[in-house]
Amino acid sequence: MAKINFGGVVEEVVTREEFPLAKAREVLKNETIAVIGYGVQGPGQSLNMRDNGFNVIVGQRKPSKSWDHAVQDGFKEGENLFEIEEALRRGTIICYLLSDAGQIALWPTVSKHLTEGKTLYFSHGFGITYKEQTGIIPPKNIDVILVAPKGSGTSLRRLFLDGQGLNSSFAVFQNASGKAREKAVAMGIGVGSGYLFETDFKKEVYSDLTGERGTLMGAIQGIFEAQYNILRKRGHTPSEAFNETVEELTQSLMPLVAENGMDWMYANCSTTAQRGALDWRHKFRDAVAPVFEELYESVATGKEAERTIKLNSQPDYRVKLDQELKELRESEMWQAGLKVRELRPKK
Known part of the structure; x- marks a missing residue:
């Protein structure tokens, strides 16, 4: 090794x-x-x-x-x-x-x-x-x-x-x-x-459940919604709100992070963006840390497993899942995303 x-x-x-x-x-x-x-x-x-x-x-x-x-x-x-x-x-x-x-x-x-x-x-x-x-x-x-x-x-x-x-x-x-x-x-x-x-098996499932509910899926969607809704509330168009919330992140910034890390991405953005990101990251970290503590504890004590088994074993699970995904898909933010993706230049 x-x-x-x-x-x-x-x-x-x-x-x-x-x-x-x-x-x-x-x-x-x-x-x-x-x-x-x-x-x-x-x-x-x-x-x-x-x-x-x-x-x-x-x-x-x-x-x-x-x-x-x-x-x-x-x-x-x-x-x-x-x-x-x-x-x-x-x-x-x-x-x-x-x-x-x-x-x-x-x-x-x-x-x-x-x-x-x-x-x-x-x-x-x-x-x-x-x-x-x-x-x-x-x-x-x-x-x-x-x-x-x-x-x-x-x-x-x-x-x-x-x-x-x-x-x-x-x-x-x-x-x-x-x-x-x-x-x-x-x-x-x-x-x-x-x-x-x-x-080991326990560490794998603890990290996996925390990640899925956290930054990989659950937290990122929650953050997307919060920012998008604030921008729309303050008068920004769906296109502008989606581009500033999702499109720029996924299409421009995350590839830079994947290439060389967060500091490299910061270094390749404007000085105004750098300053704001460095100042506000601590506020967001401290705001969500208690939520992650609660999440990990829920995973470690088996509460997340109990809920998963209970709900996913119900005979109408797929019907309820499809409805939840439909609500997400048909939300204004992701309908705006659909239009934005259609407008991307074709290869």
């Missing part, structure tokens, strides 16, 4: 240079990797592993939209596409990539096929960490590992096709074979990770 200094804190990470694809293939050459679920992470991970030369099969309900999606992606029924129980029977590494609620519902079926010597693979620590609530308790005679790409399956696939990689965490929960860690790293390379950093 490579030792990297992260601002004074030294971490060990795994890169493609020290653990190349050829080594990953060698580690997993006798494995049949069965991907159960073809929704958010399933397509990206399956296709990347298939393109990287691994023996991948997909298990999915038939008929379903996800089955049809797998067929469109080139998986063939009876060859590398099977109904779920058949894929579970054939697989030696079971990639459990259903939603958290889906994992709970299917667990009685999956657990029957977790015979000695198999490996159970997750991309999220939820089911294991909150096992008292999920009932997901694997047998002791199998390996249980995790590789969690830091982004959506769509991004994982897109970056792979561009010759890049999405960074991932990896972890080992059970090491029955003595080779679980090596398998986890090999899987991480196989799915197209940029580099891999080690964690």
Whole structure:
């Protein structure tokens, strides 16, 4: 593992240079990797592993939209596409990539096929960490590992096709074979990770739930709404409010941050913008810090897991979700965003 200094804190990470694809293939050459679920992470991970030369099969309900999606992606029924129980029977590494609620519902079926010597693979620590609530308790005679790409399956696939990689965490929960860690790293390379950093199942789910509810999705949308609404209230047009709130951030500034960091982005903005950003960042940090404390505590105590399981397991969950997303989509801010995106110059 490579030792990297992260601002004074030294971490060990795994890169493609020290653990190349050829080594990953060698580690997993006798494995049949069965991907159960073809929704958010399933397509990206399956296709990347298939393109990287691994023996991948997909298990999915038939008929379903996800089955049809797998067929469109080139998986063939009876060859590398099977109904779920058949894929579970054939697989030696079971990639459990259903939603958290889906994992709970299917667990009685999956657990029957977790015979000695198999490996159970997750991309999220939820089911294991909150096992008292999920009932997901694997047998002791199998390996249980995790590789969690830091982004959506769509991004994982897109970056792979561009010759890049999405960074991932990896972890080992059970090491029955003595080779679980090596398998986890090999899987991480196989799915197209940029580099891999080690964690454990609990830390992965705590950071993931905090991030999703925080800066990655929940907090950023809340901040967008607050600023957009203030600008509209003070007489600015929808176009101006959206451009100053979202469009400039996503299209201009965040790419600069991604390239070289926040200080570099500041250095490439006007002196007026620099001064204001440096002055006001402390106010925003101090204002939201108590909210993040509350959020992390809710994650750590299992309250977020309890709410997620309760609501996502209801039979009308999809209907309610679609309504919430419809309200978001049809809000003035995101309708303005739709128009702004249409006005972007075409490539």
